[in-house]
Amino acid sequence: MATKTETTVEQKLRALYDLQLIDSRVDEIRNIRGELPLEVEDLEDEVLGLKTRMEKLKTDVETINYEITAKKNMIDDAKTLMKKYTEQQKNVRNSREFNSISKEIEFQELEIQLAEKNIKEFKAQIDQKKTVVSSTKERYSERESHLKHKKGELNAILAETEKEEKALLIKSENYQNDIEDRLVIAYKRIRANVKNGLAVVPIERGASGGSFFTIPPQVQVEIASRKKIITDEHSGRILVDPVLAEEEQEKMQAMFSKL
Structure with a gap:
C-alpha cells in the first residue's frame, strides 16, 4: 500500500x-432516480405474483375439468351397470335376488345423482375461477403496462446518468485514497x-x-x-x-x- x-x-x-x-x-x-428502482422492483414482484396466480387458476380449472370428466365416466359406468342389473332382474328366481339387484340399481342411481351434483358444483367453481382469471388478467395487463412505462423512465435516467455516476464513484475512491x-x-x-x-x-x-x-x-x-x-x-x-x-x-x- x-x-x-x-x-x-x-x-x-x-x-x-x-x-x-x-x-x-x-x-x-x-x-434524480429517486424511488424509481424500488418502484420498478415492486411492480416486477406484483406482475410476477399476478402471473403465478393466473397459472395456478389455470391449473385449478384443468384439475376441475379432469374431475368433471371422471364424474361423467362414473355416470356412464353406473348407467351400464343399471342396464345390466335391470336385465338380470328379468331372470331372478326369487324375491330375495330381485330385492338385492334392486338395491344395486338404487345405489347406482344415488351414485349418478351425487356425481351430477358434484358436476354442477365443479362447473360453478369453474365459473367463479374464470371470473377471477378475467379480473386478474385485467390487473396483470394494467400493471405490466405500468411496469413497462416505469422501466422506460428508469432506463432513460440510467442512460443519462450511469456513466457519470460510475466515473464519479471512481473519482471519490481516488480522492479518498489521497486523504x-x-x-x-x-x-x-x-x-x-x-x-x-x-x-x-x-x-x-x-x-x-x-x-x-x-x-x-x-x-x-x-x-x-x-x-x-x-x-x-x-x-x-x-x-x-x-x-x-x-x-x-x-x-x-x-x-x-x-x-
Whole structure:
C-alpha cells in the first residue's frame, strides 16, 4: 500500500471539499432516480405474483375439468351397470335376488345423482375461477403496462446518468485514497449523521452552510487562514472559507462537465 504524501492543512481542506462535491453530485444523480428502482422492483414482484396466480387458476380449472370428466365416466359406468342389473332382474328366481339387484340399481342411481351434483358444483367453481382469471388478467395487463412505462423512465435516467455516476464513484475512491484515513473516517461519520450528506461546508453569510448558527468573527478568521481543520460546534461539519469553496467548485464543475 502506497504511503500518502505529507500535505498542508489547506491541501487537506481542498481535498475534503472536492470529495464532498463529488459525493454530493453522486447524491444528486441518485435523487434524480429517486424511488424509481424500488418502484420498478415492486411492480416486477406484483406482475410476477399476478402471473403465478393466473397459472395456478389455470391449473385449478384443468384439475376441475379432469374431475368433471371422471364424474361423467362414473355416470356412464353406473348407467351400464343399471342396464345390466335391470336385465338380470328379468331372470331372478326369487324375491330375495330381485330385492338385492334392486338395491344395486338404487345405489347406482344415488351414485349418478351425487356425481351430477358434484358436476354442477365443479362447473360453478369453474365459473367463479374464470371470473377471477378475467379480473386478474385485467390487473396483470394494467400493471405490466405500468411496469413497462416505469422501466422506460428508469432506463432513460440510467442512460443519462450511469456513466457519470460510475466515473464519479471512481473519482471519490481516488480522492479518498489521497486523504489520510482518519480524515476520511471522520468525513464519512459526519456525512452519515447530517442532513443531505453535507460533511464539508463553506461559511455562508457568517454561518455554517445550511445552518442558522452564526460563527464568531474570530473563528471565521481562523477558518480563512486554513491553518487547522475547524468543525461547526452545532452540526459537527468541517468548515471551509467561501473563497476556497468557490475555487474548488469551479475546478470540480470543469471536471464534471468532462465526465
